[in-house]
């Protein structure tokens with residue numbers, strides 16, 4: 124295993140060296156030099172954003188052609204047939220290189236929807252969409268949340284009604300990330316209003332160019348529009364686009380939710396990697412003459428402890444994976460901590476900046492932090508809110524009892 | 538030498554079984570109110586049956602030659618069980634000071650006895666302020682007419698200082714802070730027990746009045762030795778703390794599963810559930826920090842000093858947090874003398890402050906990071 128991993132790592136490096144340059148070290152900073160962006164969500168103009176998506180697709184294609192497009196996928200669909208550890212290792216190595224940001228394709232589509240299609244879709248859908256997605260041609264989105272169904276995802280009300288060989292979908296999805304770039308979406312719909320709510324859901328793969336699918340950008344508090352509302356009006360979907368059983372969509376949804384990409388080893392990329400670096404934070408304190416403020420120094424130390432200890436936690440999880448041991452609660456804990464650490468960092472920096480955080484003085488590396496500050500509330504919500512994550516940790520890891528189901532909740536299921 | 542995971546698990550369960558038998562709560566409570574605050578018979582068994590004192594002492598000095606990773610496993614278990622024994626003082630502080638001094642004669646003289654469990658020892662650094670800052674040491678050592686060293690001064694917070702057979706003292710000479718060995722029964726040495734917040738860790742005030750002493754390492758090297766020992770001791774303490782924190786979490790979760798109010802287990806109330814989840818997050822973080830630091834120490838990695846600082850902060854915080862929340866989850870019963878929760882609270886607070894406390898360890902970490 125160990126030897127195999129080393130050979131794989133060497134192969135990854137050969138591939139990357141042949142195609143891209145090494146990334147500049149984001150954690151080391153020379154004050155005033157380079158890009159000072161701290162954007163977590165994209166803050167690009169539509170034209171630039173389309174170009175960025177194009178670059179992401181191109182890089183994905185290169186990966187695919189070289190055997191790194193779908194490391195864990197079965198070879199018959201263009202995958203490499205290796206383990207999740209290989210994938211984590213690949214990610215860790217790739218983060219040292221200056222590659223296009225492929226988040227638009229990978230976080231939801233390749234990370235969550237792809238494995239769900241693989242597990243539940245009929246053969247022709249797999250044959251068509253899986254290679255297309257992993258080659259970078261098709262982008263996928265997750266049409267789960269609705270205005271009335273967020274944490275309580277089993278309350279979806281978008282209806283799907285059978286009509287001959289087709290189904291007709293009507294309803295509204297919301298907060299759908301990357302829908303504006305997507306060719307397909309995985310939708311949860313209600314097919315049986317009379318069954319208990321988890322049992323009346325069916326999942327469909329919806330080609331986004333089907334008549335009746337309308338994507339409207341939803342502006343988020345950062346100012347950009349990474350997510351969308353998606354309206355489904357008399358959308359006709361053939362039955363062969365169904366995943367899993369009729370009324371069996373909850374199982375499909377669980378596959379998607381469980382494939383939420385492990386954060387392990389992949390926290391180092393993007394502009395925000397620098398947000399948690401001791402170098403950058405201390406350079407900022409020097410530049411703002413807050414260097415010897417004792418209270419701020421204490422907070423800096425606590426923040427760095429969180430960041431460094433989280434790295435230790437990830438390193439241990441990775442080592443467990445490499446030894447073939449299933450990871451424990453580290454992964455959920457690590458996701459929770461990632462959001463919390465970035466939030467703490469953003470607020471710490473705001474306090475260091477003082478008034479410079481409320482209006483742009485033009486000084487490098489100061490006001491730019493607002494891009495991160497404004498993104499942090501989302502980190503406590505997306506992919507399962509902090510509260511839901513804590514419920515899961517308490518119930519699944521510590522064995523605490525579930526919440527009793529109230530009469531009202533029972534009635535809600537009728 | 539570093540054991541693999543399954544060997545570590547074996548070590549852990551051997552130590553846990555031993556401590557469950559020999560250091561149950563009743564034993565801890567009895568010992569914390571007696572003198573000496575440990576049971577010599579248990580100490581002897583711990584040495585003979587499990588060879589724990591010699592675990593991390595090099596083979597050439599009679600030990601088993603393991604390192605900080607294995608020692609960490611043992612200390613996690615001792616922290617869980619609140620074992621009353623001079624293990625931390627002897628094996629962590631004193632033995633490591635001897636090793637850090639590089640004085641092979643002194644090591645050969647003292648370590649075999651420590652490894653065999655025949656000698657208990659301690660390290661006397663802090664004075665009235667409790668600080669480990671070499672600049673604040675005022676005990677002094679001078680040579681008499683025959684060239685023999687005599688130490689004079691006062692030391693406080695000396696762990697297991699009334700019972701140690703061997704006391705290593707940092708005292709000032711013209712060359713600076715220097716490490717000396719003093720016999721526990723030497724003339725001129727008096728040790729009195731200090732009243733302690735955490736009665737499971739005995740501490741003493743020592744008065745040294747021209748006590749005959751042996752120089753350890755080189756004259757003036759005390760500051761360097763202290764820094765090395767402090768890094769090691771922080772990691773060792775962190776293991777003890779993370780073991781204690783894990784125990785607090787387990788106790789709280791167990792109670793939350795079984796205690797009923799309003800006709801349902803309190804753990805089904807989200808306020809309680811989320812408290813337990815927050816404790817879990819802190820415990821996972823603490824364990825990762827302390828075990829990684831031990832691993833880096835064993836590897837002699839350049840990242841070790843930073844990791845030691847991280848472990849000290851993360852584990853101090855996690856232990857204090859879980860000790861407090863454990864009492865909260867228990868409600869009124871958690872505030873009684875009879876319930877063990879306060880023993881962990883006391884240990885958590887006193888460990889957090891042992892080497893100076895938050896303001897000091899924050900600055901130490903920033904210093905290790907070069908900030």
Ligand SMILES: Cc1cc2nc3c(=O)[nH]c(=O)nc-3n(C[C@H](O)[C@H](O)[C@H](O)COP(=O)(O)OP(=O)(O)OC[C@H]3O[C@@H](n4cnc5c(N)ncnc54)[C@H](O)[C@@H]3O)c2cc1C
Nearest residue numbers: 265266267268273274298299300501504505506507508510
């Ligand atoms: C940036 C971003 C991108 C997103 N992308 C997508 C996407 O691509 N596809 C998609 O389907 N969805 C997406 N979402 C939606 C996201 O999954 C939901 O917002 C999230 O699951 C919470 O649901 P909600 O917003 O309806 O809040 P609610 O569920 O209404 O929650 C409101 C508050 O109540 C709390 N709460 C709810 N239930 C409980 C409970 N049982 N116990 C304790 N507290 C509870 C929550 O924690 C929260 O604080 C995205 C969201 C964001 C912010």
